[in-house]
Amino acid sequence: MFALGPAVAGDAQPDERQDEGDDDQRDQQRDRDHDQRRQADDEGEGSTAAALATAGPVDEVADDDAGEGGADQAEHPAEDPFQQEADDEPDHGGEDRHPPAGGSVGAGGAGEHADRHPDSELLQNVHAPNLAERDGRASIRHTSAMAEVPEPTHRRRSHAGTRDLERYAGLFAERTTVMRSSAMRDLMAITARPEVISLAGGLPDTSTFPPQSFAAQMTRIAQESAAKALQYGPTEGFEETKDCILEVMGAEGMLPDPDDIIVTTGGQQAIDLVCKTLIDPGDVVICEAPTYPGAIPTLCSYQADVVQVECDEDGMQVEALEQLLDELRAEGRRPKFIYSVPSFQNPAGVTMSLPRRTRLVELARSQELLVVEDNPYGLLRYGGEPMPPLYQLDGGDFVIYLGTFSKILSPGIRLGWAVAPPPVMEKIVLGKQAADLCTSTLTQYFVREYFAERRWQRYVDDLVEIYRGRRDTMVEALRTYFPAEATWTEPEGGLFIWATLPDYIDTSDLLAKALRADVAFVPGQAAYVDGRGSHSMRLNFSGVDADEIREGVRRIGKVIAEQVELYGTLTGEHRVPEPAAEPQPNVVPFRKAEEA
Amino acid sequence: MKVAVLKGGRSLERGVSLRSGARVEDALERLGHEVLAIDVGPDLVKRLVAERPDVAFVAMHGVGGEDGTVQELLEILGIPFTGPGAAACARCMDKVQAKDAIDEAGRETPGLKTPHWFAFNQTAFREFGAADALGRLEETLGFPLVVKPSRGGSSLGVRFARSPGEVPEALVSAFSYDDRVLLERFVDGRELAVSVLGDEPLPVVEAILLQGDRYDFEARYEIGRTRFACPAELSAEEERAVTEAALGTYRALGCTGFARIDLILGDDGPWLLEANAIPGLTDTSLLPQAAEAAGLSFEQLVERILDLALHPTAA
Numbered sequence: 068m069f070a071l072g073p074a075v076a077g078d079a080q081p082d083e084r085q086d087e088g089d090d091d092q093r094d095q096q097r098d099r100d101h102d103q104r105r106q107a108d109d110e111g112e113g114s115t116a117a118a119l120a121t122a123g124p125v126d127e128v129a130d131d132d133a134g135e136g137g138a139d140q141a142e143h144p145a146e147d148p149f150q151q152e153a154d155d156e157p158d159h160g161g162e163d164r165h166p167p168a169g170g171s172v173g174a175g176g177a178g179e180h181a182d183r184h185p186d187s188e189l190l191q192n193v194h195a196p197n198l199a200e201r202d203g204r205a206s207i208r209h210t211s212a213m214a215e216v217p218e219p220t221h222r223r224r225s226h227a228g229t230r231d232l233e234r235y236a237g238l239f240a241e242r243t244t245v246m247r248s249s250a251m252r253d254l255m256a257i258t259a260r261p262e263v264i265s266l267a268g269g270l271p272d273t274s275t276f277p278p279q280s281f282a283a284q285m286t287r288i289a290q291e292s293a294a295k296a297l298q299y300g301p302t303e304g305f306e307e308t309k310d311c312i313l314e315v316m317g318a319e320g321m322l323p324d325p326d327d328i329i330v331t332t333g334g335q336q337a338i339d340l341v342c343k344t345l346i347d348p349g350d351v352v353i354c355e356a357p358t359y360p361g362a363i364p365t366l367c368s369y370q371a372d373v374v375q376v377e378c379d380e381d382g383m384q385v386e387a388l389e390q391l392l393d394e395l396r397a398e399g400r401r402p403k404f405i406y407s408v409p410s411f412q413n414p415a416g417v418t419m420s421l422p423r424r425t426r427l428v429e430l431a432r433s434q435e436l437l438v439v440e441d442n443p444y445g446l447l448r449y450g451g452e453p454m455p456p457l458y459q460l461d462g463g464d465f466v467i468y469l470g471t472f473s474k475i476l477s478p479g480i481r482l483g484w485a486v487a488p489p490p491v492m493e494k495i496v497l498g499k500q501a502a503d504l505c506t507s508t509l510t511q512y513f514v515r516e517y518f519a520e521r522r523w524q525r526y527v528d529d530l531v532e533i534y535r536g537r538r539d540t541m542v543e544a545l546r547t548y549f550p551a552e553a554t555w556t557e558p559e560g561g562l563f564i565w566a567t568l569p570d571y572i573d574t575s576d577l578l579a580k581a582l583r584a585d586v587a588f589v590p591g592q593a594a595y596v597d598g599r600g601s602h603s604m605r606l607n608f609s610g611v612d613a614d615e616i617r618e619g620v621r622r623i624g625k626v627i628a629e630q631v632e633l634y635g636t637l638t639g640e641h642r643v644p645e646p647a648a649e650p651q652p653n654v655v656p657f658r659k660a661e662e663a
Numbered sequence: 664m665k666v667a668v669l670k671g672g673r674s675l676e677r678g679v680s681l682r683s684g685a686r687v688e689d690a691l692e693r694l695g696h697e698v699l700a701i702d703v704g705p706d707l708v709k710r711l712v713a714e715r716p717d718v719a720f721v722a723m724h725g726v727g728g729e730d731g732t733v734q735e736l737l738e739i740l741g742i743p744f745t746g747p748g749a750a751a752c753a754r755c756m757d758k759v760q761a762k763d764a765i766d767e768a769g770r771e772t773p774g775l776k777t778p779h780w781f782a783f784n785q786t787a788f789r790e791f792g793a794a795d796a797l798g799r800l801e802e803t804l805g806f807p808l809v810v811k812p813s814r815g816g817s818s819l820g821v822r823f824a825r826s827p828g829e830v831p832e833a834l835v836s837a838f839s840y841d842d843r844v845l846l847e848r849f850v851d852g853r854e855l856a857v858s859v860l861g862d863e864p865l866p867v868v869e870a871i872l873l874q875g876d877r878y879d880f881e882a883r884y885e886i887g888r889t890r891f892a893c894p895a896e897l898s899a900e901e902e903r904a905v906t907e908a909a910l911g912t913y914r915a916l917g918c919t920g921f922a923r924i925d926l927i928l929g930d931d932g933p934w935l936l937e938a939n940a941i942p943g944l945t946d947t948s949l950l951p952q953a954a955e956a957a958g959l960s961f962e963q964l965v966e967r968i969l970d971l972a973l974h975p976t977a978a
Contacts, residue, residue, distance in 0.1 A: 256678045571832040576820055576839035579675055630835050636788045637831035639795070 258587035264619035270610035304330025334471035334483035357594030382419025404437040411561025414605035444561035449535035480510035548624030667716035671702035674725030683944035684722040730756035755940035768915035812841035852929035857909035865953035869895035
């Protein structure tokens with residue numbers, strides 16, 4: 068029925084802008100949508116995502132699979148578009164796919180069941196009646212099918228016995244052996260206690276987003292584009308979303324071709340897709356040391372051989388990278404890519420200097436190496452001069468760029484993106500199809516609405532003001548409460564400060580003590596693949612307010628001071644900790660690689 | 664029967680406890696009991712008074728739930744509960760108290776011995792210059808030596824020092840978990856765990872580490888990093904020695920209901936390390952594995968534990 072080849076994204080989307088905001092055309096539009104879909108079904112047009120979503124398995128597969136639902140459908144397309152959609156819902160596997168025979172469609176009057184849904188009443192207040200009618204139709208289908216299915220019994224997650232576990236263990240893919248949970252994760256679970264001041268998160272402060280504005284945008288979507296906002300979208304993302312992305316990237320001096328962009332489910336998926344596209348088990352991937360803790364499980368799950376290059380206050384030590392590349396070359400190995408967060412790095416808070424950026428891009432170009440630039444914080448600059456992204460310096464030949472709306476708008480909408488050279492993008496798109504067909508249409512509509520108000524930059528400016536104040540508060544608190552033996556970074560942007568303690572303090576153990584004082588941070592080990600980082604910690608200053616930052620840092624400072632003093636008595640040095648009296652002018656955030 | 668499952672709490676082992684609790688709830692429901700799941704917090708007493716459960720299943724680990732605190736409350740409220748009583752829990756939780764009790768019993772019973780150990784609290788170091796005694800102590804214990812917090816579970820804060828230089832750092836780590844720490848001679852041997860149910864020893868479990876250099880916290884809760892052999896391959900004589908040592912420890916600590924005794928089987932017989940008053944009941948925990956090897960399903964194990972709580976003399 069459908070070819071699996073990459074179709075042009077958005078083909079199935081009728082002219083979306085032309086009727087937006089036109090209430091009278093909604094019914095008409097809905098009918099057009101349906102017609103269009105049916106036509107698409109018949110002719111094999113439509114975005115790949117839509118095709119995959121509505122087609123079920125391709126014919127060959129479907130034929131072999133008769134009795135599981137796919138083949139039946141392919142041969143007898145359902146008449147009713149609602150029926151078609153529900154039956155083809157790809158998330159349902161095997162026997163769940165068909166409603167029981169005799170489940171009649173459209174039985175009962177439209178709207179008859181509308182009031183069964185507590186939400187539908189609310190919706191009716193907001194929307195025109197036809198929405199309620201649609202809701203009614205949906206619920207009719209639902210109830211008529213449900214009537215013949217036995218009442219589902221409450222099923223708790225079953226807990227397997229040891230023998231079962233061994234049986235499962237034999238089934239696990241090899242890559243799961245490197246997917247590690249940890250004691251730290253158990254400790255981090257405790258940080259969720261309400262009385263704990265958590266400087267452990269990486270959370271932007273979403274309380275600064277005006278609820279009225281959110282309500283207005285979502286209402287507008289419901290009133291003007293409900294059917295489309297609830298529909299699948301193109302795998303690559305909507306063109307309109309890409310326009311928003313271009314605005315954001317433009318604010319940092321980048322102007323990629325929209326065709327080189329894919330919209331992803333958060334920046335995290337962008338990392339995952341790049342890994343999926345490029346990494347075979349055992350491939351070398353180079354990261355910063357420390358690196359983004361969230362990238363480590365992704366890299367490990369693709370069984371990359373992660374090698375970390377030390378950072379200092381100017382970001383990744385590109386000289387050390389060159390040396391590493393030479394060593395690798397001597398071994399006949401070549402990294403698949405170099406992963407970097409050059410601006411306001413997570414977790415270190417440092418920013419790569421311009422000479423290093425230039426050199427890194429030169430290296431990439433001369434040795435034809437891919438650099439993956441992850442830039443979630445670039446616009447959150449509180450001081451210093453803006454720095455050109457690697458992507459801009461390179462022009463997009465050897466730099467794959469990853470961005471996200473998480474830190475400048477909301478992490479809850481899960482919208483990120485990747486920009487890659489066309490051949491790489493082609494593979495990434497296939498990977499994205501396999502992963503989730505398309506990024507949430509609803510949240511893409513939200514971003515579109517939000518950007519249409521043309522206030523996004525002002526919101527980022529507001530965030531910058533708030534976070535700058537919080538960073539200053541944290542730096543000041545560190546100077547006041549951390550013992551003289553501690554060092555830390557003073558970032559010009561982003562969300563994190565990286566503090567390093569004397570090497571006899573293990574920050575994972577310290578976290579246990581800190582939790583008794585109701586305060587939490589991320590132990591540095593989370594940012595390394597090799598157990599290093601155990602004397603450092605990541606502190607977040609964006610997610611909590613100034614008072615909590617001060618109190619949190621004070622509490623951590625106190626437990627550190629106790630350990631410093633204890634160590635002094637243990638070694639007979641009797642070092643009584645003194646808070647740094649004067650602000651420290653030249654904090655050395657990292658020891659050099661050879662000392663570490 | 665209405666069974667309150669107490670789990671969670673504020674201990675560092677909260678995560679493990681929640682997993683134990685969930686699994687117990689599941690089994691209780693399958694057994695047809697009415698389950699009242701309680702993530703233990705400030706409203707614990709109020710809820711117990713209001714709900715009046717017939718029995719409480721304590722699935723808590725670490726400080727608060729395993730050290731006699733919750734047990735004391737349950738004794739006051741007159742609610743029967745699973746596992747050892749408050750005093751026994753307090754003894755098991757505190758390795759110093761436990762070792763004292765085992766050593767004491769060991770004077771009568773030759774098979775009960777603990778690796779040579781010393782204990783210090785922070786005051787000893789901060790105020791009495793205990794650091795100056797470290798040299799002598801290191802000479803006695805030899806290297807490597809083990810440093811562990813007196814109260815703490817799941818290997819949290821347990822460090823190995825291979826040289827005198829590593830001792831202070833190990834102490835700082837251990838003191839992160841408790842105000843009192845133990846320095847212990849490292850005994851090389853097989854790591855065994857004997858769970859006791861009622862007054863019956865269950866088959867011995869051996870932990871065989873596949874990756875990493877120690878049997879650490881992470882290995883303990885991850886499928887695939889430690890292999891457990893149950894029953895452990897032991898000669899009849901070894902098995903008898905190990906089982907008797909475990910039972911002797913169980914009794915010396917005054918345990919009832921159940922407990923798990925961890926020990927090392929060295930060339931010169933079993934060395935007792937610690938007793939867990941409320942051993943883990945997660946998918947990868949040792950007590951359920953041992954029960955399974957004895958032919959008890961998890962449901963049967965849970966039912967038996969309840970029985971022992973309600974009819975302690977029946978043991």
